[in-house]
């Protein structure tokens with residue numbers, strides 16, 4: 001009989017190629033591990049047999065009780081700007097990278113534990129994670145993935161059987177996180193601050209190989225890396241804005257170079273549209289408000305650029321000039337991505353062909369300005385009327401498919417301002433073919449992870465170890481753009497009073 005292959009086909013480049021960038025470290029055992037949720041579809045994608053994963057071997061591996069064969073558990077070093085201030089030493093204080101696997105699509109994915117105990121980077125923390133926040137990360141990550149937004153995802157949550165001390169004692173958990181990589185802006189900041197250009201170069205070369213192999217031959221590879229990371233962040237933040245997502249804690253240690261959303265702590269979705277919305281209990285100045293996320297992304301990217309300066313050009317002034325040009329272009333890049341998102345939401349056709357002539361270009365700019373104004377004006381209407389962001393955009397889609405009722409329910413019959421807007425909107429795109437309607441449908445979710453539904457599901461799990469509400473919510477979140485009467489309760493906004501008092505906590 002051939003020997004049984006390992007559960008995960010690990011191939012650990014981070015451990016092999018970046019010695020000195022981490023500390024090899026074992027997980028702390030969990031006293032009575034029990035599965036809370038297992039992501040069978042993701043397991044299959046990773047080439048892991050879900051039935052085998054759900055067995056004793058998988059439970060031991062994903063609770064921290066046994067090192068899975070081929071893994072090389074390690075805590076990564078990183079720093080980060082937290083709420084604008086530099087913390088030179090953060091690192092994996094409660095997480096461990098087990099290793100990497102190549103998934104069914106040929107993509108390299110990190111497999112990491114979160115909540116697996118103290119590490120040399122724990123400072124005063126206990127290295128643990130409570131069940132509620134672990135499940136929140138699972139739910140929101142899956143919701144984002146289903147919305148087509150790049151995200152790290154959860155492979156499983158195991159209840160550890162141990163209590164963790166927060167304001168009160170809470171059940172503990174270990175989350176298994178799957179990511180394109182865990183390279184962050186903060187990883188570069190750590191090595192720029194403590195070790196200098198040679199280490200940063202090694203890290204940058206690794207990042208290029210991992211995320212932008214085509215750029216390795218570029219005449220200016222590090223500047224090209226900066227551009228690629230900026231482009232991914234512009235696309236990501238525009239998509240967040242398109243679904244009303246507020247990350248809540250966009251510190252540089254929570255910004256990936258892969259362009260995936262990471263670290264679902266105090267995140268939440270907007271209900272009534274207001275760009276100043278903040279839900280996070282620790283974001284007292286609104287630094288990470290919904291409408292600030294673009295500016296903050298640019299600020300974080302500037303911190304990334306600073307770490308690359310010595311690699312971009314030995315002459316500092318020249319390096320600064322080149323990097324600054326990339327960072328200053330970010331707002332236009334974001335605006336272009338945002339316009340693409342908003343055109344899809346409004347059901348407006350984008351220009352098909354690249355502009356060839358000056359006239360083409362001028363026309364393109366004119367139509368972009370018109371479409372941008374249409375989007376901004378709709379948002380202003382929602383803001384002034386405190387209308388639900390998700391419902392309002394979905395109502396536009398319904399209207400476009402010949403169902404005017406939802407839109408008519410949201411706006412008063414004698415709302416002249418809205419009527420004027422609606423006329424402009426209809427004039428801009430009098431006809432839509434099936435493809436345009438499908439784009440519009442997918443851009444306007446019928447259902448998002450409503451904050452009160454998420455809280456309900458987490459409370460049931462945390463208080464009574466009842467995972468059924470989480471499972472049901474997950475099932476609804478998996479098909480967010482398809483209207484489904486069975487999931488109608490999940491699509492409804494919370495009562496306004498609930499949303500007004502809603503606070504999310506960092507989940508540490």
Ligand code: AMP
Nearest residue numbers: 090091092093094122125126127128508
């Ligand atoms: P986060 O707020 O989850 O992005 O974490 C920021 C930093 O604090 C990271 O270095 C984490 O590893 C660390 N950290 C957060 N919670 C804990 C904890 N309970 N124990 C140890 N370190 C933690």
Ligand code: MG
Nearest residue numbers: 253254262263
């Ligand atoms: Mg973090």
